[in-house]
Amino acid sequence: GDSVTQMEGPVTLSEEAFLTINCTYTATGYPSLFWYVQYPGEGLQLLLKATKADDKGSNKGFEATYRKETTSFHLEKGSVQVSDSAVYFCALRGSGSSNTGKLIFGQGTTLQVKP
Amino acid sequence: DGGITQSPKYLFRKEGQNVTLSCEQNLNHDAMYWYRQDPGQGLRLIYYSQIVNDFQKGDIAEGYSVSREKKESFPLTVTSAQKNPTAFYLCASMGPNGEAFFGQGTRLTVV
16 A cells, blocks of 8 residues: 655754755555644644655745655755754655545654754 | 634543544535554554545554544544554544645543
8 A cells, every 4th residue: 555654763953954854655646745744732734745746845945856756755954943843744645546535644753953 | 713623632531432532624625534643653544534424444444433424524433442542643634735734633541
């Protein structure tokens, strides 16, 4: 079945460092891909999305490109801030005949940014 | 305000007891989801529904049941068959643009 795999955390960076969180997926058809963020004590919020191959999602300085050839959707940010400390989830929404609409998540990656 | 409302926020269940978690949305979304969140395991899909009167099993449906009699409501019942129900449960809905909106969650504890 469909699945999402993220790099294990926690990831600890200094402020203004470059961030990459790896995400790869397995899916039939042409899934939509998402990054969600969960700040401490809050629910999940959509960070960015991409719906087809080569699309780039971007928001708040974060970017991710839908790479079908490598089945990846890595999250990047050029300069992190302390306020970016949170748990980041990669997700996909299936489009195959047996799993249309199924929304599944990776295990989450905790990011801690130190001043 | 539009959004997802889960209740209760905290729930305690005795051994062998069924409990029902409420999830209501006023976003007019067709798709709704239930997840279980355990430390270090991310979100695991229990059930999902793409339209009223229809739902599908997710990856960990055993010991759980749902109904979708109204568009606004997608309650989850944790049955006595679920042997390890202590967890944080999240409900979500998704609109046509693909953005999922989450409730604040219900923390279930077996006592």
